[in-house]
Amino acid sequence: MTLMDAESRYGAVSRAVHWIMAVLLLAMLASEVWFEALEDTLSEASLMAWHQSVGLALFGLVVFRGLWRWLNRSRLTTPAQWATMAKLGHFALYALMILMPLSGLATVLGEGDTVTFFGWTVFASGPEVDWLEESGEEVHEVLANVFWLMIGLHVAAALAHQYLLGDRIMKRMA
Secondary structure (H helix, E strand, O other): OOOOOOOOOOOHHHHHHHHHHHHHHHHHHOHHHHHHHHOOOOOHHHHHHHHHHHHHHHHHHHHHHHHHHHHOOOOOOOOHHHHHHHHHHHHHHHHHHHHHHHHHHHHHHHHOOOEEEOOEEEEOOOOOOHHHHHHHHHHHHHHHHHHHHHHHHHHHHHHHHHHHOOOOHHHHOO
């Protein structure tokens, strides 16, 4: 098993980061549902601290993943007929993975709250900025819905490649 990507398969680093991010992203997108389930057990502040911390960790992982992908850019080949769609889809996913934490950060800073990363203060509390909070929150919610759509398209494309086109593309990430 190699760390770097090869022409026919993603390397161990790419696969591990992909699946870790997939699990964390799904947990974050579903957090609104399970926050409501846990609201009697845990405080809203502790739930939001967890949400912020995981969101910042995901932001760090997407930066790492982008750099890793750049290092491996010439190793993987996409079938020519699908190259443009693959590039657009991956660009959209990366854009969402960057814009989601930025819009969340805008919301928290607009609220004047402290931004923490697993207990460490990243940004201290400050004055409330209503327009920043409101626009950040609206953008965050819209992006979450778009993210669900893009994840569905990503999974559908992988399944179509695997079972309709028969190119066994899912083996590259397994």
